[in-house]
Amino acid sequence: MRITLIGSGNVATHLAAAFRNAGHYIVQVYSRSLQNAALLAYHVKAEPIDDLQNITPETDLFIIAVKDDAIGLMAEQLAKYQRLMVHTSGAAGLYTLLAFTDNAGVFYPLQTFRKTKEVDLRNVPVCIEGTNESITKNLEQLAQTVSDKVYPVDSDQRKILHLAAVFANNFPNYLYTLAQQILAKNQLDFELLRPIILETAKKVQEGLPAAMQTGPAIRGDETTLNNHLQLLKDEPALQELYSLLSQGIIKLDNTGQGDK
Numbered sequence: 001m002r003i004t005l006i007g008s009g010n011v012a013t014h015l016a017a018a019f020r021n022a023g024h025y026i027v028q029v030y031s032r033s034l035q036n037a038a039l040l041a042y043h044v045k046a047e048p049i050d051d052l053q054n055i056t057p058e059t060d061l062f063i064i065a066v067k068d069d070a071i072g073l074m075a076e077q078l079a080k081y082q083r084l085m086v087h088t089s090g091a092a093g094l095y096t097l098l099a100f101t102d103n104a105g106v107f108y109p110l111q112t113f114r115k116t117k118e119v120d121l122r123n124v125p126v127c128i129e130g131t132n133e134s135i136t137k138n139l140e141q142l143a144q145t146v147s148d149k150v151y152p153v154d155s156d157q158r159k160i161l162h163l164a165a166v167f168a169n170n171f172p173n174y175l176y177t178l179a180q181q182i183l184a185k186n187q188l189d190f191e192l193l194r195p196i197i198l199e200t201a202k203k204v205q206e207g208l209p210a211a212m213q214t215g216p217a218i219r220g221d222e223t224t225l226n227n228h229l230q231l232l233k234d235e236p237a238l239q240e241l242y243s244l245l246s247q248g249i250i251k252l253d254n255t256g257q258g259d260k
Contacts, residue, residue, distance in 0.1 A: 001025070001061055001142060002024075002025045002059045002060045002061070003016075003024055003025065003026055003027065003059065003060065003061045003063060004026075004030070004056075004059040004061070004062050005026065005028070005029045005030065005046075005065060006030045006062055006074050006078070007030070007031065007063075007064065007065035007066040008029055008031035008037050008039070009065060010115055011065040011088050011109065012029070012040065012063070012065035012088075013040055013113070013115045014109070014113050014119055014121060015063060015107075016029065016040055018121040018146040019044075019145075020044045020045070021146075022145040024145070026041075026044040026045065027046060027047065027056060027058060027059045028046055028049055028055065028056060029044070029047070029048050029049070030048075030050070030052060031050060032050060033050065034048060034050040037050055052074070052077045052078070055081065057081050059081075059083060060083065061085070061142075062078050062083055062084070063085075063086055063087075063107060064086065064087040064097075065087070065088045068091055068092045068096075071087045071092055071096050071097070072096055072099065072100070075087075075097045075099070075101065076099075076100050079100040083103065084103050084104070084105065084138070085101060085103065085105075086105040086106055086107040086139065088106075088108055088109065089108065090127075090159070091162045093159070094106055094129055094154075095155065098131065103131070103135070104131050104135070105129055105131065105135050105139050106128060106129040106130075106139075106158065107128055107142070108127040108153070108158060109121065109125070109126050109147070110124065110126070110161065110165060111124040111125075112169055121146045122146070122147055122148050123147075123148065124147055124149065125149040125150075126146070126147040126149065126151070127153035127161065128140055128150060128151070128153070129153060129154055129155060136152060176193075176197065178238065178241075179193060200212070210252050213249060213252060216246075217246040217247075217249035218250070218252065225246055228242060229243065
């Protein structure tokens, strides 16, 4: 397919590379910053632009990979070309595009991306949705050229999936940050935690998370829990967070769990 990327951020960067490697033609890359557009365009042999007035109609698909609150603005300006357009958001519904065109869909890769970190998209779930069966089929075929894990997911389901992904990805990373800060205040190196973080991530590849839960809360170790809260006596916000998370763990249905 001939594809134009609207956006030059993390998602656009990885999609552009994957599509080009799969044999698709990246026509243009748009960004408000011509420098950013040019950087990505150079790697995928595309034309960089920083003005949507310079969009060429010689494309089959517009992929809108921008902030959620900018999707509608982009779609409004692209609708006149009457080409298939999709957005890549997990939180925005298909209706964000339907206000401007019926020739629309969603192409949502469920992964965390950074420009400088290579990701094998073949192992990344890609959630697709189209306004009709024909568009959905086309997007499914397109997704299969870059991923081995393609799923039809409607807008309501995708919002739930995105919420779950925030709990599974963004919140744990924030907790890693808090852990690093606690260590740093006590002259301890975050390097000490990397092995246990990695082991926890490996365990959830083998079974459901509740069955893998360990620690003082799941053991009902009140002495340790109280000691931890005492260590946080000068950090009331962390005390509250620790208590909230511990109570949640205590309430887990841990029937049939292994080592604690």
